[in-house]
Amino acid sequence: MNAPEFVAAQWTRATGAGVDPHEYRRVTAGLTAVADWGPSLSRAADACVERAERAGSPVSAGEHLLMAARWYHLATLAPYAEASRAAARADGALSRALTVLEPDARRVDGEGFTGWLRGPADAPGTVVVVPGLDSAKEEFLGLASALLARGLAVYAMDGPGQGALTATTTLTPDYEQVVGRALDALGVARVGLVGLSLGGYYAARTAALEPRVAAVATVSGPFRLDWSELPRPVRDIMTERAGGADAARAFARRVDLTDLAPRITAPLLVVDGGRDVIPGVTNGEPLARLAPHGTHLSVPHGDHLLGNARGDWLFPLADHFAHTLTGAAGRAAPDNAP
Numbered sequence: 469m470n471a472p473e474f475v476a477a478q479w480t481r482a483t484g485a486g487v488d489p490h491e492y493r494r495v496t497a498g499l500t501a502v503a504d505w506g507p508s509l510s511r512a513a514d515a516c517v518e519r520a521e522r523a524g525s526p527v528s529a530g531e532h533l534l535m536a537a538r539w540y541h542l543a544t545l546a547p548y549a550e551a552s553r554a555a556a557r558a559d560g561a562l563s564r565a566l567t568v569l570e571p572d573a574r575r576v577d578g579e580g581f582t583g584w585l586r587g588p589a590d591a592p593g594t595v596v597v598v599p600g601l602d603s604a605k606e607e608f609l610g611l612a613s614a615l616l617a618r619g620l621a622v623y624a625m626d627g628p629g630q631g632a633l634t635a636t637t638t639l640t641p642d643y644e645q646v647v648g649r650a651l652d653a654l655g656v657a658r659v660g661l662v663g664l665s666l667g668g669y670y671a672a673r674t675a676a677l678e679p680r681v682a683a684v685a686t687v688s689g690p691f692r693l694d695w696s697e698l699p700r701p702v703r704d705i706m707t708e709r710a711g712g713a714d715a716a717r718a719f720a721r722r723v724d725l726t727d728l729a730p731r732i733t734a735p736l737l738v739v740d741g742g743r744d745v746i747p748g749v750t751n752g753e754p755l756a757r758l759a760p761h762g763t764h765l766s767v768p769h770g771d772h773l774l775g776n777a778r779g780d781w782l783f784p785l786a787d788h789f790a791h792t793l794t795g796a797a798g799r800a801a802p803d804n805a806p
Contacts, residue, residue: 484773484778495539517533520533534569537562537565581653598667598670605626620789665690691729736756743768
């Protein structure tokens with residue numbers, strides 16, 4: 469894939485993550501090779517940090533830092549020698565932003581996980597947001613905002629092989645153990661769980677095996693993977709994140725929800741994009757069909773992660789958690805919800 473093709477392929481993912489479309493075009497317009505992606509996007513993030521340092525108010529500084537976090541994370545989506553550093557900077561920018569914008573936000577870390585708990589201390593429910601193969605907590609700030617707007621607390625996390633933990637950990641199919649430790653650290657007895665892309669598999673698996681999950685949703689999550697059919701770039705990323713080709717193949721073989729889907733007793737919303745067609749990936753319709761309380765929301769024009777169709781799924785998904793965890797559509801968002 470050449471640079472213009474790569475830039476076009478990442479368009480809806482980047483804009484769906486909250487990057488301004490015009491800024492995206494400006495930052496990526498001059499790329500002549502995919503190898504230029506990481507450095508260019510990191511420079512865009514650096515510029516946001518500089519704006520934060522010159523900002524006229526703490527709120528403005530925090531908003532610039534949130535944008536920097538997005539850019540630093542997106543810089544890691546192409547092969548990049550400084551990807552681990554960019555992921556660490558994304559994590560740092562998000563931490564600085566939340567410290568300014570939401571003083572009550574709390575960092576919660578443990579074995580194999582790290583993230584931020586946001587929202588009111590007396591929230592009627594908490595939703596854990598799980599990223600996917602090459603995504604991270606910084607990519608889904610819009611989803612967190614939609615959940616916060618409904619009065620819910622949100623714990624957006626990175627797990628093994630994800631985001632801030634990419635350099636020190638590898639993928640694990642037994643993600644329910646990671647979520648279980650996170651729930652212990654959060655001290656919550658009942659949660660919602662939403663997973664995006666490969667995180668959808670993690671969320672569904674966890675919902676089948678972890679009794680504290682009271683509501684669950686997947687977005688572009690795989691029901692099953694076939695290693696031999698996966699596109700080379702996906703296999704390359706999985707190989708890197710899993711710690712080698714043999715580990716990646718073994719991981720892919722574990723991604724199969726056939727036996728686990730009937731064990732998901734919590735209300736389940738499965739979101740798929742009709743244009744999300746990746747060789748070797750079986751999308752979520754069988755998961756919704758096999759789960760006792762599954763609902764399938766298919767958006768015909770949606771692509772992977774449905775960054776081109778947010779209005780069709782983001783608010784229904786947030787309402788799914790508001791209704792299942794609290795029985796209501798939620799209350800107004802805090803003024804500073806990013």
